[in-house]
Amino acid sequence: MPGTTLPKLKGSTGCVPCMAKLDRLEWAAGLSFVSYGARIGIRVNEPAVLPELTAYLPPGSKLSPSPIVDDLYSLIHGGNGQVASVRRYNLLYAGSQRLARTIDSKEVLERLESEMHFNVAVRARRKLFIHAGVVGWHGRAIVIPGRSMSGKTSLTAALVRAGAVYYSDEYAVLDAQGRVHPYPKMLSLRHENDERREKCSAESLGGRVGKRPLNVGLIVVTKYRQGARWRPRLLSPGEAVLALLDNTVLARYRSKMALDTLQSAMTVAPTLKSSRGEAEEMVEPLLSYLESSLTSPSILEHTIQEASS
Amino acid sequence: MIPHARSEKLLIQKVGDELVIYDQERHRAHRLNRTATTIWHHCDGKTDVAGITALLEGEFPSPVTQDVVWLALGQLEKKQLLSGPLSRPGDCISLTRRQVIHKLGLIGTFTLLLPVVTSIVAPTLASAQSGITRFTCGVGMGCSGTCPGGGTCTSLTGGGCGCR
Numbered sequence: 001m002p003g004t005t006l007p008k009l010k011g012s013t014g015c016v017p018c019m020a021k022l023d024r025l026e027w028a029a030g031l032s033f034v035s036y037g038a039r040i041g042i043r044v045n046e047p048a049v050l051p052e053l054t055a056y057l058p059p060g061s062k063l064s065p066s067p068i069v070d071d072l073y074s075l076i077h078g079g080n081g082q083v084a085s086v087r088r089y090n091l092l093y094a095g096s097q098r099l100a101r102t103i104d105s106k107e108v109l110e111r112l113e114s115e116m117h118f119n120v121a122v123r124a125r126r127k128l129f130i131h132a133g134v135v136g137w138h139g140r141a142i143v144i145p146g147r148s149m150s151g152k153t154s155l156t157a158a159l160v161r162a163g164a165v166y167y168s169d170e171y172a173v174l175d176a177q178g179r180v181h182p183y184p185k186m187l188s189l190r191h192e193n194d195e196r197r198e199k200c201s202a203e204s205l206g207g208r209v210g211k212r213p214l215n216v217g218l219i220v221v222t223k224y225r226q227g228a229r230w231r232p233r234l235l236s237p238g239e240a241v242l243a244l245l246d247n248t249v250l251a252r253y254r255s256k257m258a259l260d261t262l263q264s265a266m267t268v269a270p271t272l273k274s275s276r277g278e279a280e281e282m283v284e285p286l287l288s289y290l291e292s293s294l295t296s297p298s299i300l301e302h303t304i305q306e307a308s309s
Numbered sequence: 310m311i312p313h314a315r316s317e318k319l320l321i322q323k324v325g326d327e328l329v330i331y332d333q334e335r336h337r338a339h340r341l342n343r344t345a346t347t348i349w350h351h352c353d354g355k356t357d358v359a360g361i362t363a364l365l366e367g368e369f370p371s372p373v374t375q376d377v378v379w380l381a382l383g384q385l386e387k388k389q390l391l392s393g394p395l396s397r398p399g400d401c402i403s404l405t406r407r408q409v410i411h412k413l414g415l416i417g418t419f420t421l422l423l424p425v426v427t428s429i430v431a432p433t434l435a436s437a438q439s440g441i442t443r444f445t446c447g448v449g450m451g452c453s454g455t456c457p458g459g460g461t462c463t464s465l466t467g468g469g470c471g472c473r
Binding site for chain 2: 122236237238239241242245246247248249251252253255256259260263267
C-alpha cells in the first residue's frame, strides 16, 4: 500500500554521510513501485501529495510490497509557510543529489516524472528503449525516432488525431524479437511560442491506447523545420539501424543487445528520412505509404534492396 | 600492401547486404554499404589490393579498379577499422570519392556502387536525455558503485555520486 512503508535505497545502511541529512528529515509517506524491472521509491514530507504523485508514475508501474529500491527520490513539498505571504520551496532529490528547487509544485512533479521515465529506460533489463514517438496503424507500428525538440510528440499527436493507435510519444520499447510495446505516458505537447508543455491523454485527442506489441511497419527519421517540404529518401537497412542506434538510450552500454534487437525490429520495415513542415501535412503521406507497403510487400522489398545498393 | 580488417573489440552485425560495426573501444557505430562490406570481407590479411580488385570485378556490374579499393581502404583506415595503418605504394595517390567518380566516368546509379562508410558516435547517458539525470551509486563506498547499463560512477559537483 502506498504511504504505509517508506522506501529505502538498496545498499544503504542508514549511516551514509551524503544521505544522512536527508534521512534525518521527517518523511511522512512514500511508495515503492516496479516498472519494466526498475525498482523506484519516492518519499514525501506531506502525505497529501502522494495521491497526486501516482498520476506521474511511468506506464506499467506496479506498486511493490518491498521497500528496497534501486533509486530513491525525496520530495519536500513547500506549500505555504507559517507567514501567509511566504512560500516555501519545493525540493526534489535523487539519492542525495538535489534535482530541483522551485516554488512551482507542478514544475517539480514534471521534473520527477521525466527523471522516472529515463530511469526506467536505463534500468530495464529485457527491453530496449529508443527515444521515439510510436503509433499503431493496421497492426503495424510507425516509429519516429528523435531527441527532445525534434517534433516527435506533435507528429505522434497528429497521427493519433487521424485515427492511429497511441503507443508513446517518448520511447519505443522493443523486445528481443523487435516488437514494439506500448509506453503510453500522457502526451506532452509544447506550446507554440514558449517552453511550456501541456499534458493530454490519447483519448482527449480522439484516439485510443495500444495494448499489444506490434511489429515495426515504418520508421520515419524526421525533424521539424519551418516551411520544409516532405521529400523522403528511403534509407538502407544499415542506415536505419544507425539512425535508431543514435536514439537508443543504452546504445553505448548494451551495444550487443541493441544491435541484435534493432536488426530484428527493422529487417522488413522501410525507413524514410526527410525534414518536415507541419505535422498535419505528414499524416496522409505516412499512412498511405505504410498501407501501400503492407499491400505490396514485393515492391517494398525491391525498393529496400535498391536503397542498400 | 595486404590490408587486414581489425577484429578486436568490434561487434559486427550483418543487416541485409550491409554491415553495421560497433567499435566498443571508441563507442562509434559504422555502417558499411554493400561495396565497402565486400571489400572489408576480403581484407583477410592474405589478399593484396590487386587481388581484392580482381575478386570484386566478378561481383559488381560496374568497372572496378584499384582506385575503388583504395577509396574503401582509406575510409576503413580513417574509421580505425583496419588492424594497422595503410602503406600506399609510391605511385598510388589517395583519391577522393569525387575524383574516383570523375576518373571512372561513373554516372547515375553506378555512383551508388562506390564504397561508403558512415558513422555515428553512440549517445552517452547524459546526451540521451535532455537535462541531467543523477543515478545514485556508490552509497557508502565512495564513488565506486555500479551504474545501470555500465555507466561510470563519479563524484558530482555539489556532492554525492552519480552515473555518467
